[in-house]
Amino acid sequence: MCVFEALEGGAAYSYRAVSERQDDRTHLVRQKKLARDSAHKHPVNQLHLDEATPGELLADRMANFLGSWKFIIGQSIFMTCWIIFNIVAIFGFKWDAYPFIFLNLVLSFQATYAGPILLLAANRAAQKDRLTLEHVELEASAGDRRLRDILARIEENTAYTNQILGELESESAI
Amino acid sequence: MTIAHLREKKQASKGHGHPVNVVHHDEATFGERVADRMASGIGSWTFLIAQSVLIVFWISLNIVAFVSHWDPYPFFLLNFAFTLQAAFTGPVLLLAGKRQAEKDRLMLEHAAAEGDANERRTIAIAKEIERNTASTLKILEHVKKRRDDSLKQGSGI
Numbered sequence: 001m002c003v004f005e006a007l008e009g010g011a012a013y014s015y016r017a018v019s020e021r022q023d024d025r026t027h028l029v030r031q032k033k034l035a036r037d038s039a040h041k042h043p044v045n046q047l048h049l050d051e052a053t054p055g056e057l058l059a060d061r062m063a064n065f066l067g068s069w070k071f072i073i074g075q076s077i078f079m080t081c082w083i084i085f086n087i088v089a090i091f092g093f094k095w096d097a098y099p100f101i102f103l104n105l106v107l108s109f110q111a112t113y114a115g116p117i118l119l120l121a122a123n124r125a126a127q128k129d130r131l132t133l134e135h136v137e138l139e140a141s142a143g144d145r146r147l148r149d150i151l152a153r154i155e156e157n158t159a160y161t162n163q164i165l166g167e168l169e170s171e172s173a174i
Numbered sequence: 175m176t177i178a179h180l181r182e183k184k185q186a187s188k189g190h191g192h193p194v195n196v197v198h199h200d201e202a203t204f205g206e207r208v209a210d211r212m213a214s215g216i217g218s219w220t221f222l223i224a225q226s227v228l229i230v231f232w233i234s235l236n237i238v239a240f241v242s243h244w245d246p247y248p249f250f251l252l253n254f255a256f257t258l259q260a261a262f263t264g265p266v267l268l269l270a271g272k273r274q275a276e277k278d279r280l281m282l283e284h285a286a287a288e289g290d291a292n293e294r295r296t297i298a299i300a301k302e303i304e305r306n307t308a309s310t311l312k313i314l315e316h317v318k319k320r321r322d323d324s325l326k327q328g329s330g331i
Contacts, residue, residue: 029193032279040282040283067266067271072262108260154303171321
């Protein structure tokens with residue numbers, strides 16, 4: 001009787017229309033998308049996001065900043081201004097005339113850091129992937145135990161049913 | 175059936191069935207859509223081949239005296255163009271990574287909710303079987319009692 005007593009406490013499963021349940025599920029995901037920093041339900045999300053170390057948090061934040069529309073649009077504006085100022089000399093002088101060697105250096109500098117930050121983010125993602133699989137493995141064995149338990153119950157039921165059948169058969173034989 | 179279904183889905187970008195796909199793809203905001211399209215545009219054979227062709231033309235036209243050399247050796251402007259591309263692909267890559275991480279997060283949250291629902295269903299099944307077994311046991315006792323009674327009656331006469 002084992003496995004289920006520990007799980008008890010959840011309300012009995014109610015049978016509802018499939019479409020209604022589908023809507024509920026989509027709604028839940030929608031809510032979670034909007035509530036970006038709220039507490040998570042899944043253990044892997046809890047460990048990976050809610051309990052991230054300062055270093056991990058910084059890595060996430062850097063990757064999120066570099067990979068944001070704010071950054072991409074800001075960089076575009078910055079670059080356009082730089083190039084325009086150095087073509088038409090708005091301030092009366094050109095600090096980096098064509099072919100913009102200094103701007104080239106600045107952008108190379110950005111790219112030099114973007115690479116490692118990208119790998120930092122990829123490492124984080126790989127770590128999450130690893131944890132997810134470990135979690136799936138644990139869940140699978142718990143699910144296996146539950147199924148075995150159900151099978152044992154059905155076997156018990158079948159044994160009683162067979163006894164009844166035996167009784168009835170011997171009765172009609174008389 | 176399933177692989178034919180999937181083949182259809184591979185071509186389509188809308189009308190998903192899974193809640194996470196619905197929220198992440200069908201209900202993506204404008205910015206998210208543009209980000210997805212940019213990432214898939216840069217990471218495509220069309221882009222790679224077009225870029226290669228452009229570079230080959232640029233270099234050959236600036237080596238061979240076919241037209242006037244707008245960017246002679248060592249191709250400063252081309253270098254600048256490369257840097258420009260790299261300066262944008264990095265952030266776009268991270269943008270795509272962020273999208274992927276969000277999907278991952280939503281998938282796990284969905285899995286957690288589904289896991290809970292499954293657990294409840296499994297408990298309900300186990301309880302139902304237990305009730306059935308209790309009834310079966312009562313029937314068995316009833317049948318046994320009836321047999322014992324008829325045996326007693328038979329021996330009594």
